[in-house]
Amino acid sequence: MRLIVNRVTSLFKSYSKEEKALIASIKMITGSKPFNLKPYQIATQHTSVAKALKKGFKESNERLEYLGDSVLGMVVAEYLFKRFPFKDEGFLTELRSRIVSRESLNNVARTIGVPQIVRFDRKRKTPNSHKSLYGNTLEALIGAIYLDKGFRHSRKFILKKLLLPHFDLEEIINTTKNYKSKLIEWSQKHSKSPTFEHIDTIDKGHYKEFIIEVKVDDEPIAKGHGLSKKKAEQDAAREACIILELEQ
Amino acid sequence: MRLIVNRVTSLFKSYSKEEKALIASIKMITGSKPFNLKPYQIATQHTSVAKALKKGFKESNERLEYLGDSVLGMVVAEYLFKRFPFKDEGFLTELRSRIVSRESLNNVARTIGVPQIVRFDRKRKTPNSHKSLYGNTLEALIGAIYLDKGFRHSRKFILKKLLLPHFDLEEIINTTKNYKSKLIEWSQKHSKSPTFEHIDTIDKGHYKEFIIEVKVDDEPIAKGHGLSKKKAEQDAAREACIILELEQ
Known part of the structure; x- marks a missing residue:
């Protein structure tokens, strides 16, 4: 029901030039247009450019990153659980932590175009603090998709757009140091x-x-x-x- | 579709006395009968009584525990995200870790009757190793519900049967040591x-x-x-x- 309302609402909204550009980028990255643009706008906004909504609280993408991280963790957990029916939980846990590591999320985020949509204050950031910016934004984007379109859609995004095309599981398994x-x-x-x-x-x-x-x-x-x-x-x-x- | 097939299959199956008892307990704990009993049988079976399926692999509840842990983490993350719209991710992360801690899961598991359904080798366990047995089994049970009935159902179980009746969030927040x-x-x-x-x-x-x-x-x-x-x-x-x- 919520999805239908969002979908209908999105048909009648008029967007600014900047919003239209974000919609086009989201479609490119996720495969479909947002119903509700708001969560994606927050997801692509680093703390350094976030507005303070009330004292001590900024509407940055960190909350969405927390949500997206948990959705990502669960979807990957389920995928590995079903893909490897005879592997124990130690193997599955280790493999998952390799997949959702800062480093690999950063790489995937770069490949799918996250650097083009994230807004941050270039003056205030040192080269080092960029390190996990893209991976974090990708997690926030997953959180936004979850809020906008629900569990099944975000699961599909994670599997079809991130996990399957960008991770070679056999290679990860072979290089996992036990x-x-x-x-x-x-x-x-x-x-x-x-x-x-x-x-x-x-x-x-x-x-x-x-x-x-x-x-x-x-x-x-x-x-x-x-x-x-x-x-x-x-x-x-x-x-x-x-x-x-x-x-x- | 999978759910309908499971539901229809479950109507025509005849169960042993032991299986019927487990079905009744699952209904009591989760609020509804299983469609497919198999994952619940695995969930309630500790490694100490699990059969070796093939060399080096036992069909114990640890894999389901890994799955259930990730479903629980995600559902609690989403609930807190929506319940506390003006709290930052540090607060949400800390609160979630208190809720899903070994200790609190053990307590809830005891309250809802998990000790009555878990099977383990009483001879081989020391009093200490019981400590997290019930909490772990509860996580495995969440994994079983997820496999049997999907995301929405397991989310409902976590919120309605675990989180809302058994956790006083205000109290947890007040006692969280910063x-x-x-x-x-x-x-x-x-x-x-x-x-x-x-x-x-x-x-x-x-x-x-x-x-x-x-x-x-x-x-x-x-x-x-x-x-x-x-x-x-x-x-x-x-x-x-x-x-x-x-x-x-």
Whole structure:
């Protein structure tokens, strides 16, 4: 119902030249025209050019980025869940984090034309702060599509316009470094045996951090920390790989 | 279409006594009968009792937990986004992490009857490993509802059966500790001035960890780390609050 109202409303609205240009760009990037332009206008507006709506609150794209990030995370989670029915949740989590990483979102955002639609204050930004600007704007754009057209449409955008054309999953899987496997492999080759020991849990308020120590043949090699024991093990194994010079 | 097929199939299936009991429990917890029982059977089956489907792969509820976690995160993100139109993404992120924390999910899971449907090996579990069993199963149950009935239905379950009846948002907001605000408040009262300085970034493979040092009147007090500068600042402020004994 909301979608129909938005669609009808959009037919009778007259737009400025700038708005028409944004509509054309959105159509190019997402494959269809917006029903309601407002969320896209907010999505393409960096904090540096955002107006203060009320004291201490700016209508920038950061809220939409938060929303879009969660939609993206869910859609990718579901896709990987169905695509890899015999892979465990550790594999799926790791693969997802590679796909939605700052770096890969920035690359995709550049490829599909996000730099052409984002507005930011070029004077106030240093070259470094551009780094995640495009990836963040892409997430905000996903948030805008979700608000404008609902879940199914934003899911379709993520899969058809981002994930499938721009990510080679096989390649990502092959280059994903599994430090624990590497350490175990190396140990077997040298008739050694690695063990992971949970030595401490640090209470960080409403979450916990785990500390894991890895030993090879009872000799302590490295420690790692993480928000789950699995992550702490990977972190410890990564440290151990560096110390034992197993890095490629 | 898939939903209709599932619904029709479920009408003609005959169930064992155990399956009928599970269907009744699912109806009690979620408010409606499953179309397809299979995902719920998997969701309520802890790794300790899961069968090995093929070498190295067990059909336990951990994959569904990964899926359900992402659906839950997204639905809560959207709800908070709309409920608090003038709050920034830092507030929304913090509030969401409180809602979906291990501890609160465990509590809700206990209240709605998850302990009655989860199957696990009581011999192999220590009292400690029960800790997050129910919260994890609740996430897996959300994953099962999503697979069985789609996004809208699982969203309704999360909002109507979990979030609205079991969380007092005002109370959560009031008890959320903002260590940075607390430190700034204390400093102003004592005519001191706190500064946060980004002193290091550690490259952890495909993510970065930021190290922030907090000083009060140029005297270094504490360091904090986190996956964003904001989080590292909060962590440093938390440490500083402990050192300065500002904890309530």
